[in-house]
Amino acid sequence: MAKREEAEDGVLLYYKYASVPDLSHLFHFYDSNCKSLGLLGRVRIAPDGVNVTVGGKMSSLEKHISIIKSNELFKGTDFKLASCHSPSNERVAKECGFTSLSIRVVKELVTFSPHPFLNSPAISNAGRHLSAVEFHSVLQNAGNSLEDNGSDQNKGLVLLDARNVYETRIGKFQTPNVETLDPNIRQYSDLPAWIDNHSEQLRGNHILMYCTGGIRCEMASAYIRSKGAGYENVFQLFGGIQRYMEQFPNGGFFKGKNFVFDHRISVGSFDTDIVGSCLLCGSPFDDYSSRCRCNNCRMLVLVCDSCQEKACSKYICELCQKHRRGDMPVQIDRFHPQSTHESGAGELRSSMPGHITSFPELTQIDGDTSPRKLRILCLHGFRQNASNFKGRTASLAKKLKNMAELVFVNAPHELPFIYQPRSSEPNNGPDESSAEQNCNVSNASQHCPPPRENCKKRFAWLVMPQFDDSAGTDWKEAEEPFDPLQYQQQTAGFDESYAFLKTIFSEMGPFDGVLGFSQGAAMAALLCAQQEKDDSIQRFRFAILCSGFSLISTKSIWGSLNCPSLHIFGNGQGKKDRQIARQASMDLLSLFDKGSAVVIEHESGHIIPTQSPYINQVKDFLQRFL
Template sequence: MSSHDYRVLLYYKYVDLPDFEEYAEDHLQFCKDLGLKGRIIVAPEGLNGTVSGTVEQVEQYMDYVRSDKRFADIEFKIDEAEGHTFKKMHVRPKPELVTWRIENDDIDPKSFGGQHLKPKEFYDMLQDEDTIVIDGRNEYEYRVGHFRDAIRPEVEHSREFPEWIAENADQWKDKKVLTYCTGGIRCEKLTGILKKNGVDDVYQLEGGINSYSKDPDVQGRLFDGKCYVFDERVTVPVNQTEEDVVIAQCEHCGKSEDRYINCSNPVCNRQYVCCEDCEQEHHAACTTECLEHPENRWDAERGKQIDKYDHMPS
């Protein structure tokens, strides 16, 4: 097969799905029979997933999803790939599509949230000096790439966002606030959380960074670094112009680098930025303690880790 015979799909849709557990079971069987790989979450509030497969497989999958009238208009974001970007196929029923854990959650993205902006509209608004830009992702995603001058969230997980917003919302109440995330799903409730905290003039990037990078009018401009993705690619390019830069640094030597690896200590398994030279020198361990850990999985003979656990941040 050529390098363009595989596709990666990224998608979500908020819709009432009372039969979510049965839907998840049937969905998993269909995906396995088809030969797809990826991660899908099914919840009472809808569907959120990313899968990889051949062109034929993903076409059949999109037809299957849209055959359910509840998902007839679902939007799929499509990337080309050299092969599968996942090792296995998971479809998990969960209480939420994104792990917010909001007490007494009454934020319904279908009726309450920020105004959607097309990439060109978002790009134009980014250049307004009175606009606040909030990254709706986690710190490790921001570290390797983000929109210029975007506020870095002081969070490690999505569930920490509601408290962080509540603590900071007062300073944004008289501002125009833009939000963005990888594919758009986190902003659906993030903008609602902002509005619940009195921030009324709120907007979100429709389709997220994924759609922004492909828009011919903006070509990823004003995004520095790469976009973190939750598959084996780990990061993907965004800025398609000469403005493209590397903004992260190797944690060992400080060299400009946007390459993430998993720590070779399975008890830690932290993803961190590391250049190829330091991966070999430090045996892929993020600290001395991890290097000396008795379960360290570095294979000195092969110069690589014996195995890597899947990284599934929330």
């Protein structure tokens, strides 16, 4: 019996919000302790706490808990330990991060704000904890026991699920007399926007929140309460669904299975009712072990064994269908010599017409199968657009055609057309090094600009703080000469750009990497910084930053950005980059991990060079990810 217990496997989950005085010390403790005990999984350490999901032998996990409890920092921590079988599916275990030990220091334990520079709500303002028994009692009595001291008990009661849609598909709380709100979100970082959009539905009600283990409700409940009057009565299930199911083994008010982020995939109760259904045929089904995914957004989908045997190659999740993504995740024209450029560029249609353009995607067309290539999201510079950037990188795309698919998107901030009369500025002639600065700017000899209908829209990822997007997009005469350092003041507009790109990730992803030019490179670095903070967003495997600059203070990140990076910029000699100085690109380089960063310096100005030896260096970098 003792030998069997010694060999029994288990999974341990716990988190603790507390001020961590020494991040490095705690990192080395976890590294040493987990390795010595043979524990695998994920450990996230931040100045505001720790979040741990690890697996191993039950005896080792119990030793780990004993050591952690001796640390005053973890006083009051709820350790959720469950026995389980050893991983039977190596692919699932690897996907869940349970074939290795990953310990990372991050800026915040849970990132709730989409903006890298904004603070998350104070965890001290989180909703009141209810034990599993209290939570059950409230649901049973339809909210009549929430308030003490004779407070108003006639308010409504709503139940808010703080999890992602692929979790709620297979299990959720269902109570006849209580409205359950399921945000139907792909990732946790989408929850604040949902709360904002449904704030009136929440106002004035008693709000009961729940998630898998409790950590997501801590931040989300604090966010709701931060809205002030009418949002005070927020309560959260202590220990999450896991503790509730331990207290009520028959499931209680929770129907179906609890989705978990480890090799167990899900945990059920004694109640064997199936809540989920097959995406294709609608039959009851709740098994994610096949790891079927939406062809558009790569979110997990439920496809029954029978439908999988039919070898359907494309699955479209309910959210992509809702956003009119239809039967085809991507519609691609069959290319003919007379309808393509020399590069072979074709148009990619999407649910956001006019915002996205692409070089051919690697997929199956008319029965022809090609090996997968790297999908790279391309972010243009200030006062450019997707079409313009696509044209300027046509040579690059042609030389990478066997390795990569480039996807171009317009930034969300549309800029006004600006012109300067010739008399106010000498005409040095446009060239590639000044194209971004001068594109969309008229230097015509006459004072009148060309007709508006003859001009293509121009966009930006980041704008001046005083930018007024309601000012219209007609031609305007520049009030003063262009400031070559204007990019340093373009610090506003990130929220809108980030929200737009999250939609791109969901509807057009996944992407292997990101390529940014000038301001687009600054935006790409901001995305990489955001991904360091939030595990729920898609992580790029690499970043290519061309003539870039940084808007991130080294004080705003912990350590270096871990994303492998390729930095391409002018060396300050020859044909100098007149827009972005070499030092600005070096400052951007300094944010990334030196061990995985590659630098290409050239003498060609504000462009992406494609001649030898530079293109060979680009190919060598990309080859690492094929």
